[in-house]
Amino acid sequence: MTHVRGLVCRECGRGVPQSPIHVCEHCFGPLEVDYDYAAIRAVLSRDRIAAGPPSIWRYRELLPLDDAPLVGRHVGMTPLVHARNLGEAWGLRQLYLKNDAVCHPTWSFKDRVVSVAVSKARELGLETIACASTGNLANSVAAHAAEAGLPAYVFIPVGLEAGKVLGTLVYGAVVFAVEGTYDDVNRLCSELADRHPWAFVNVNLRPYYAEGSKTVGYEIAEQLGWRVPAHVVVPCAGGSLLTKIRKAFAELTDLGLVEGRPPRMHAAQAEGCGPIVTMVREGSDVLVPVRPRTIAKSLAIGNPADGYYATQAVRESGGWAAHATDEEIVETMELLARTEGIFAETAGGVTLAATRKLVAEGRIGRDEPVVVCITGSGLKTVEALENRVAEPLRVGASLSAVESLLPDLQSITTR
Amino acid sequence: MPVLVRIPTPLRRHTGGAGEVYAKGKDLGELVDDLDRQYPGLRDRLCDETGDFRKFINIYVNQEDVRFLDGRGSQVKDGDEVSIVPAIAGGG
Numbered sequence: 001m002t003h004v005r006g007l008v009c010r011e012c013g014r015g016v017p018q019s020p021i022h023v024c025e026h027c028f029g030p031l032e033v034d035y036d037y038a039a040i041r042a043v044l045s046r047d048r049i050a051a052g053p054p055s056i057w058r059y060r061e062l063l064p065l066d067d068a069p070l071v072g073r074h075v076g077m078t079p080l081v082h083a084r085n086l087g088e089a090w091g092l093r094q095l096y097l098k099n100d101a102v103c104h105p106t107w108s109f110k111d112r113v114v115s116v117a118v119s120k121a122r123e124l125g126l127e128t129i130a131c132a133s134t135g136n137l138a139n140s141v142a143a144h145a146a147e148a149g150l151p152a153y154v155f156i157p158v159g160l161e162a163g164k165v166l167g168t169l170v171y172g173a174v175v176f177a178v179e180g181t182y183d184d185v186n187r188l189c190s191e192l193a194d195r196h197p198w199a200f201v202n203v204n205l206r207p208y209y210a211e212g213s214k215t216v217g218y219e220i221a222e223q224l225g226w227r228v229p230a231h232v233v234v235p236c237a238g239g240s241l242l243t244k245i246r247k248a249f250a251e252l253t254d255l256g257l258v259e260g261r262p263p264r265m266h267a268a269q270a271e272g273c274g275p276i277v278t279m280v281r282e283g284s285d286v287l288v289p290v291r292p293r294t295i296a297k298s299l300a301i302g303n304p305a306d307g308y309y310a311t312q313a314v315r316e317s318g319g320w321a322a323h324a325t326d327e328e329i330v331e332t333m334e335l336l337a338r339t340e341g342i343f344a345e346t347a348g349g350v351t352l353a354a355t356r357k358l359v360a361e362g363r364i365g366r367d368e369p370v371v372v373c374i375t376g377s378g379l380k381t382v383e384a385l386e387n388r389v390a391e392p393l394r395v396g397a398s399l400s401a402v403e404s405l406l407p408d409l410q411s412i413t414t415r
Numbered sequence: 416m417p418v419l420v421r422i423p424t425p426l427r428r429h430t431g432g433a434g435e436v437y438a439k440g441k442d443l444g445e446l447v448d449d450l451d452r453q454y455p456g457l458r459d460r461l462c463d464e465t466g467d468f469r470k471f472i473n474i475y476v477n478q479e480d481v482r483f484l485d486g487r488g489s490q491v492k493d494g495d496e497v498s499i500v501p502a503i504a505g506g507g
Contacts, residue, residue, distance in 0.1 A: 011471070023501040025425045028471035030503040132505045180478075186505035187475060191498060194424055194434070203504045238506015289482050303480065305506045308470065 002066040003040050007031040007207055010309075018066075020124050020199065022206040030309075031207045033064040041255050046226060049218075049257075056112055056215040062251060063116055063215075064208045070122050071147040072115020074104045076215050080223035080371070085339040090356060094369040096229070098220055100376065101344050106143045106167065107377035108136035108298075108345075109241065113212035114201055118144040120208040121199035128153065130198040132189035134182050134237065134298045135164030136345075136376050141201055142173035153198065155185050160297060163380040181292060183303045202238075213241045217248025220371050221258050228258050230368035231319070233266045233355045235347045235375055236276045237299045239310030242267055245373075246313045263371075266363065267314050267321040268354030270294035270329065273302055277354075279311045280321035287311075295326045295384045296346040298376060320363040324353035330384055332356070336374075343378035351375075418446060418491050421498045426461075429454045438497075443474065444487045446497065461499065471502045 008015045011029025022031055040061045052058030056076030057069060079099045087095035100109040114137065118129055129145040130153040131137050138154045145152035152173035156165070157180060168175050178185045193203040201209045221228060228249060234242040246265050252258045269277040272294030275287055287307040292300035304310070314321055324332070329349035336352055337343050344352075355372050358364045378385075395401045417437040422430050430436050438453065440446035444466075451458035463469050466487065474481045475498040481489045491497065 023423075023425055023471075023503055025428075028425060028469060028501050028503070030471075182505075183480070184478065187473070187478070187480075187498070187500055190423075190500045190504045191421065193504075202506065206504060240506060289480060291483075301506050303473070303502075305503050 003036045003061055004064050004066065005034045005036055008034040018124070020121075020126060020204040022204050033207055033211055035062070035064075037251075037254065044255060044257070046222075046257060049222065056115070056212065056219075059215055059218045062211075062218070064211050065116065065119055066123055067119075069115060070119040071144045072111060072119070075111045075115045076103065077219060078103050080220060081340065081342070083340050086336065086352075089335070089339060090359060091366050092359065092364075092370065093367050096220075096224075096369065096371045097340065097342065097374050098216060098371055099342060099374050100216070101342065101348065101374050101378065106136070106139040107380065108140065109213070109216060109373075109375045110136045110140040111144075112215050113137075113209045114140040114144045116212035117199070117201035117205045117209035118148050118150070120205055121150075121201075122148065124199070124205075126197065126199035127151075128196075128198040130189070130192075130200045131155065131202055132182070132185045132200070133202075134300060135160050135168075135380065136298055137202065138168040138173070138175070139164060139380075142168045142171035145173065146171040155189050155192075157182050157185050161381050161383050163382065167380065182301050183289070186301075186303070186305075210240045210244055213244035214248040214251070216241070216373060217245040218252065220245075221249065221252055224369070226258050227369075228253075228260045229263050229371045230261075231266060231358075231364050231370040232263045233268055233351055233358065233364075233370065233372045235299055235351045235373060236267045236269050236310055237301045237304065237347075239267075239276050239304045239306030241373070241375070242310045243306055243313045246317060262317060264319040265313050265317040266319040266354070266358055267310060268351040269321070269323055270296040270299055270350050271323040271325045272296075273300045274323045275302065276304055276307050276310050276314075277321040277323050279307065280314050294329075295381075296324075296329055296350050297381070298345060298347045299350060320358060320361070322354035322357040322361070324350045324357075328353040330388055333378060333385065334388065337378070342374065344374045345376040345378050345381040346384050347376055348374040348378070349384075417493060419496045420446070420450065421496070423499055423501055425501065426457065426499065429457045429460065440491060442485075442487070442491060443476070443481060443489045443497070446491055447487070473500045473502045474498070475500065
């Protein structure tokens, strides 16, 4: 069973058969999956989706696999949390958090794209999985390659958070810590993909891989009772997630599964690495690459591949964009943890801090439903909170030792 | 010794399948002119009608993105390496 007709260039429209290729041979535009939507429409319904597994594979008709998935059967269907406490603090009645900090198995949204890509790698006959990563992708590629029983070559920039490095090595992947930024890693991997027959999930398998991100949008719609939120705020690194969530809502609309105005898509980036947000806010049509300087390392891509398309998606949807400073990032991570009991990574701090600015600027109405995408777990980026949170109270194992501290606790708990 | 230029797969039809070729010039503009003399049609694949590099192509001199250098005016010298890399790759 497949609804995939092949690949098609987003720029010039030329079609090519399915293969490990990501760029149009004619115009260098990105290749995208070409689906037979008429066939999908004939079989897909809300009831059919509801009867599917509690994972991204309930939307299998809209994902680019020809056969059953090889790995990642439990990925997705993460909670959509109605954040009443944080919403009250910010005066937002309908604030929702799409919480991929608890995505199975590696605690980030990357499990969605990698389960598709690794399954596709096998369909295309590739035997080695590889990626260029800022960390979350590294974790997910290593885990899913292990599940598939395939070797993994993972390329990361030096200096990533310890949890992200260990959380890749533990699965047995070969990790290359490249001396440079993510953009250096990315350029290197593009050149390696031209010379070695490896499945670079976000290079030569990118057309298939990126489609996995659409499931964030499908899940948001279904979890809202097949309603469309007014706003979705998305963290941007390469910019693909934002464009694919928008595509998800467009597909659901075209297939008759939802009605109403598609959501306004808002981009969130760190001030120290925000080329997409800068394009939106300055009304520019030229992407100016930057050298990243931010604690939000998972978003530290100074030359985003989908920068133009993410900017276009923001504009066409009627959305906007905001930067977050490093101080705002950690402050908002703490605020989220203390109001909602959710520990997001630095990217979550970026997205929430940007949301607060968009509300303050009047871009998001206080009574409108807004979904904020939390894309990874705070336990992977604990370095960001060093010297921020209180020390544990070291105490002897006696009643008197604990009770002697109690009078001072008021000042600690209200810190 | 001239400049080594790495040619990505989509452009190898122009270079007879070669993934690495050599070219000469003081800057990238001259280098592209020389490439086009050796492999006619290559300039149009690399540059738009205004002469700038196309939006979906990134050019690197010794691993440095030329947008951090001087674009088409970026200096090159014998022994340098130039990489032509499709822009749409990587990231989320």
